[in-house]
Amino acid sequence: MNGSMTDQPDILCIGSVLWDVIGRTPRRMDVGYDVPGRITRLPGGVALNIAMTLRRFGLRPALLSAVGQDAEGEELIQACTRMGLATDHIYRSADLPTDRYMAIEGGNGLVAALADAHSLEAAGDKVLAPLMDGPLGTSALPYDGAIALDGNLTEGLLGEIARSPAFARADLRVAPASPGKAERLIPLLTHSRATIYLNREEAGLICLTKFETAVKAAKALIARGAHRVLVTDGGESAVLADAEGLLERTPPKVLVTRVTGAGDTFMAAHIAAELAGTARDAALDQALQAAAQYVAGESPA
Template identity: 60%
Template sequence: MTPDILCIGSVLWDIIGRSNAHMQKGSDVPGRITRIPGGVALNIAMAAKAYGMTPALLSVVGRDAEGDELVAALDRLGLVTDTLYRSEDLPTDVYMAIEGGNGLIAAIADAHSLEAAGDKVLRPLHGLGFTGPIVVDGNLTQDLLAGIAVDPRFTGTDLRIAPASPGKAERLLPFLVHDSATLYVNLEEANLLLHAPQPDTMTAAEALRAHGLYRALVTDGPNPAACAHPGGTVKIQPRNVMVTRVTGAGDTFMAAHIAAEASGADPDAALKRALEAAATYVSGDTY
């Protein structure tokens, strides 16, 4: 298969515990526990595949039983996996989260193998001659992200940047002056990058772009989302839905936006499609 989108970053197992009960520290409630393929780069790739694209994964997966099982699952999903770095001595990464009726309670991301692999995950880029969108997620090390921001292989490419979490948002600072990068963040992450609180997503998106960034998309849960791009700024109110899950919602938003643009959608239509996809996802209408 010939890929039309590259996804660089975390590819791992997600272990998610969900309950409809509102939870707090020390809560012990009934619910469901699932293990599914996950990670920011992989979540975006799986969603992009559902929208008709052909994603290739650039990441590290161990040559352990968990890694073999994960790669087999990804092959069945129709993703390009021969671009993965399969490590003999690094275990397959894992993410664990607890979600209640009041949202995400706690999460731990064990992406130590991705960090240890470093630029080995970029080896497939040599001679690839790829010209489509390239997704980069914030689970990569700060040094590797800074390197990608100035790497001539990425100059002028359609870079799409996703933070792994608010705690890793500041790793993306080198991309704020990248003239071909699109940054996808929520308002909290935007505030961390700007080192100043912004009143709304439109103000935050325009402030991010003012640094020299090509384009910025900023979301804020049920509040209006904004996209600041070379032609101006678009702001759209998302559909109101009952939230049943949150892990992976931002990745779904990003993949839907990329796929919409690949099909020729303008900035307004692409943002609308992305918000609708995220609303459908968090409501649990589709899996």
């Protein structure tokens, strides 16, 4: 365990904590293109992206993940600590390397990406030990705060979370991490305390169909037994569906300068607003505004 925090965290962020290697160019790209651009390496991963945004909203997040004891892992833990994120509960493996994510973004959006989260998957339930066997909670005394959870965990582990009494009282906020991992969320879809954040494509993969709008996607997920869902669709409408009905909002129009991390920013901003007691419609507006500022390059990467 590394890092420290004197106060109890406001929210736990469970999932990928890794290095993002992002290549960006303003030029349009297709398969086989070779163009000038900029390559950056930044702390990333869905759980970490969410935690960083929550921190900017004044919350105190704690990370639960797997990070290697290699040089990249030490550097990553130090970066997280400098940002004010609690790393005490991260599983540090001597045998597993620190995970990485690599993406290419062109003027036409995300061209391709690879997520190497094999160490997180290999760590398995060791990542959840602080919630299952203390110090954050146990099955007998479950954690009752907010948890942001990403789909980089294995389907088996997500299924265990869906069934475990240790998570029965938590305010679960769940994201698939990528379209390729959307189906991993199926065990959590009907969890009575889960809010599922996903885009229109990911909703289609879960429902084995293709939706024309976020509204249709949200309705289909509720029909499948989802407790609460928030479906985004890029620059088109975002829809919140729950027991109170459907709430639809259109994001601000901005010039897109980056894509990776936008969904995580949206989710974190929405969580922060709701934890602050913001009204349902205003919370969705705040999330859309934060995501728009992010993709326009007006907020920190």
